Amino acid sequence: MAPQGDDAPVERGGKGYWRYLPFLVVLAGLAFGYAMGWHRFLSLGYLSESSGALLAMVADYPVAAPLLFFVVYVLATAFSFPAASVLTIFAGFLFGWLQGGLLVAFAATLGATFLFLAARSAFGDALRRRVSGPAARLADGFEENAFGYLLVLRLAPVFPFFVINIVPALFKVPLRSYVAATFIGILPGTFAYAWLGQGVGSVLDAARAAGEEPSVANLVTPEITLAFVFLAVVAAIPTIVRTVRGRLARK
Template sequence: MTERNASRPGHLSPDANETASPVAPRRSKIWRFTPVIIVLAGLALGYAFGLQDYLSLAFLAEQRQALRAYVDANFLWSAMLFLGIYIAAVAFSFPAASVLTIFGGFLFGWMIGGALVAVGATIGASILFLATRSAFGSFLRHRVDGVVKKLADGFRENAFGYLFVIRLAPVFPFFVVNIAAALFDISLGRFFAATFFGILPGTFAYAYLGQGVDSVLVAAQESGQEAKISDLVTPEITLAFFALALVALIPTVVRQIRKRSASR
């Protein structure tokens, strides 16, 4: 019986299994890092092709009439194209979110432009989140202890509240939050919801600024200077974002205080 099993073409001996077993984990590791490699390659290609020159207020100032004429003639196609560009820019961590949001408001109006940006930013952020989690998702869980572990556990327990507040007040770069959230190992559903609802105020505010950016671009061209986002964003708007974030943080803080009081 043993000899027959050993002579079958499909039967593997114990030695063959031991030899083949290390290959599977190695392949699994490579596949885990593939999405992150694609993101980094896409970012490098974007800079290599000079996309940063097109995703700027200077380009918008030069091409604003041509872009608006194209959108007016091909509105639906332009909206889908803009959505795809925004998803790709966020997924590949290209630093152009604020400028693209202003583009959206200028080309489509604050309402439609803001809606396109909110959807595109959330989908793009979720793609980067999943790519990072596939490669490094268990990093903190298995390698940290003490205060950092408590911080990670607290973040996971109140993921929606913390992320929502961080999205409301854009203190940290958008792509940094996407990566950090993946390292803290929270669920995709919470990440998606907190991102979408958290960016809505800022998204529509920037889209509204974009709707009226034409006069700023014209003034900058006449003066021979390049328009900057700082010319549009006032200190009052920034303070409003922080105030909104502080208000949103109150329920999370109260919940933590009650939890500590109950555990004593």
């Protein structure tokens, strides 16, 4: 017999709390990783100190090493560790720009998708119903052309990677559009950073000789940044044209 009276709302509320579980797992995993100090391994400083041992491991385990790296990248992305750029440089350094770039493209997309699903399960519908005013119009535009909006955000690395993984979950972005825009949108940046990683050895040597901590800023040139911006502008043109046409048609 179905519960009645005061029992029914309690059951529905109890079931509702389960939607937060995936996102709570993400937060718990992130906190646990920092508590264990694993974030120290996701830095160019660690790569500089351990480059010889890492290259030897890749040479000794040509199949297991890429698989292990793939799993680490998926987990780091899914648990929102802010290390996408550094890990992509790792990939280029360890496996070369082509293999490293491909590993990162698939691993980043998979990890981002896990995080997107966790955030959408926990917050998507509830937050979307509470949005109003300009934010609601932005949400409507995002939902009407989710692929175009997300592609632009992926191409221009203005916001941290883990932020863009979560934000689309607050809107009604189809999973297929999210995966496609993520994979295509990160390809230019992924291969650019993997290419930088392929030649990062000289930068690490110079930093060690100067007694400095190597950083991503030492590698990224203004030309690369401008290239990302140009790609984002080009990708935004169809979305802008479609939006303007839609507004003119409604007048």
